Amino acid sequence: MSLNDVHYTRLLPPLILINLLTCVTAQAASPNVLDGTEWELCGEPGDGHAPARADEPAIGEGDQATYLSADQSEITQGDTFNFSGDVLMRRADQRLEADKAIYDKPKDTIDAQGNVRYEQGGLALDAASAQLELSANKGEAQDTSYRIAEKHARGDAAKIILERPNHFRLKHARYTTCNPGSDAWYIHSTDVKLDHDKGVGSARHVWLEFKGVPFLYLPYMSFPLDERRKSGFLTPSFGNSDAVGTEIITPYYWNIAPQRDATITPRMTSLRGMHLMGEYRYLYANGGGKIEAGYLPQDRVANRDRSFFSLRHSGNIAERWTTAVNFNYVSDTEYFKDLGNSLSVSSITHLERLAETTYTSDFWTATARLQGFQTVDQTLPGSSRPYQRLPQLLFSANLPDQ
Numbered sequence: 001m002s003l004n005d006v007h008y009t010r011l012l013p014p015l016i017l018i019n020l021l022t023c024v025t026a027q028a029a030s031p032n033v034l035d036g037t038e039w040e041l042c043g044e045p046g047d048g049h050a051p052a053r054a055d056e057p058a059i060g061e062g063d064q065a066t067y068l069s070a071d072q073s074e075i076t077q078g079d080t081f082n083f084s085g086d087v088l089m090r091r092a093d094q095r096l097e098a099d100k101a102i103y104d105k106p107k108d109t110i111d112a113q114g115n116v117r118y119e120q121g122g123l124a125l126d127a128a129s130a131q132l133e134l135s136a137n138k139g140e141a142q143d144t145s146y147r148i149a150e151k152h153a154r155g156d157a158a159k160i161i162l163e164r165p166n167h168f169r170l171k172h173a174r175y176t177t178c179n180p181g182s183d184a185w186y187i188h189s190t191d192v193k194l195d196h197d198k199g200v201g202s203a204r205h206v207w208l209e210f211k212g213v214p215f216l217y218l219p220y221m222s223f224p225l226d227e228r229r230k231s232g233f234l235t236p237s238f239g240n241s242d243a244v245g246t247e248i249i250t251p252y253y254w255n256i257a258p259q260r261d262a263t264i265t266p267r268m269t270s271l272r273g274m275h276l277m278g279e280y281r282y283l284y285a286n287g288g289g290k291i292e293a294g295y296l297p298q299d300r301v302a303n304r305d306r307s308f309f310s311l312r313h314s315g316n317i318a319e320r321w322t323t324a325v326n327f328n329y330v331s332d333t334e335y336f337k338d339l340g341n342s343l344s345v346s347s348i349t350h351l352e353r354l355a356e357t358t359y360t361s362d363f364w365t366a367t368a369r370l371q372g373f374q375t376v377d378q379t380l381p382g383s384s385r386p387y388q389r390l391p392q393l394l395f396s397a398n399l400p401d402q
Contacts, residue, residue: 067091070101079105087112095119098130108135116141124149127160137165153177155186166196185210199228229255234263243338245270259283272299275339287315289325296339306339307331310351320361326354333378349377350386364397 071085084100099114109132116127125146132139145156157173170192178184189203201223208216224230234251241247251265260282267275273296280291294308313325328351330336336348356369371389 081105107133109133138162154180157192168194168196170194188214194225196225199224199226200230201225229253229261231255239341244272244275247341249341259288272296272301272339284315286317287313287323289313289315294339299338302332302334302338305331306335308335317357321357321359323357324354326352328352329374330376333376336376349380350375363399364395367394368392369394 067090068083069086069088070083072083074082074084076082081103082100083103087096087098087101089096089101095118096112097115097117098112101113102111103109104111110130111132112130114129116130118125118127118130125141125144127141127145128143130139130141140159140161142159144158144160145154147154153175154177155173155175157170159169159171161169161171163169171190173189173192175187176183176185186209188205188207188209190205192201192203194201203221203223204219206218206221207214222230222232231254232252234253236248236250238249239247247267247269249265249267251263254262254264256262260280262278262280265277265279267277269275275294275296277294278292282288282290290310290312292308292310296306298304299306307329308331309327309329311325311327314323316322330351340348351374353372353374354370356367356371358365358367369389369392371392373386373388375385
């Protein structure tokens with residue numbers, strides 16, 4: 001049986017190519033989501049989407065039926081459907097094009113061949129071929145390249161595999177945010193696994209390529225796929241300055257508990273030695289705060305130990321009682337100037353030390369406060385330095401009838 005110019009036949013088995021390809025968007029997950037006019041590092045993109053065909057159907061909201069169009073359709077023995085010539089499948093916001101496609105009804109499989117193109121949302125993917133096991137929620141696509149408009153990213157993979165629902169694998173994959181034709185850098189991996197149930201991805205044999213030169217090889221790395229936090233190393237940074245020489249900063253994030261986390265940051269400097277920095281954050285039902293610290297043992301230039309400590313806390317100790325603490329300490333007046341890695345830090349002139357508690361009733365409020373300052377910039381004249389506050393008691397009342 002042969003039918004020419006078949007138009008948008010309803011196909012009952014739903015497509016699952018979106019499930020196969022969501023792994024690509026997960027690999028591109030990044031906190032730096034830019035607007036639609038710039039790519040992260042290398043200029044301006046097109047989204048890579050093919051223009052809509054004039055005869056495409058308008059898909060209504062909530063319509064989950066699958067529509068099929070092809071120049072030719074043939075039904076062979078065994079309930080196998082062969083579609084060829086401008087094959088187009090549409091379902092909701094999913095769009096699949098191919099030169100030909102074979103649907104095996106008894107096995108519930110689809111085999112798309114030749115110039116396979118898939119689009120969904122901001123994702124556009126091209127592949128040489130794709131095979132899908134619809135009932136088993138399995139499948140794979142070969143010789144793929146992809147673009148993700150929202151992430152301003154693109155890349156390719158020799159194979160993308162849907163091993164089981166929400167578990168994906170990419171073989172010999174590349175990822176970049178550079179505009180097509182400007183391949184300044186790529187991240188490579190021979191094997192990427194993505195587990196959306198746990199929200200965790202992993203990659204083996206990872207390296208960064210810059211201007212065609214590979215470097216920064218890692219045998220293994222893992223990364224989060226969603227908003228769930230995960231312990232691990234953050235992006236390292238490198239720099240050079242007259243104050244510390246060459247520096248390498250490698251922060252490590254520790255997800256201690258849902259309401260507690262820490263970042264430990266070793267900072268290796270060529271002139272002064274190892275500068276260890278850290279941040280601890282906590283939150284509980286009645287308050288929260290943050291502790292920051294830095295320690296440089298035996299500074300090679302200053303020939304002394306150097307340190308910094310900061311505590312900020314606010315909370316309720318009982319009903320109607322609130323507290324606030326802001327305590328800061330630095331070992332010497334040149335600490336921020338020598339070791340600060342930003343202009344705002346190196347220009348700090350004084351540090352506040354504050355402790356206060358407040359009681360609030362229906363008609364009056366009382367506050368007890370201690371406040372002082374550590375002067376960092378000793379060149380400030382006395383008239384420009386903040387005053388030390390003696391112990392202070394404040395009382396205010398609002399009596400509506402008087």
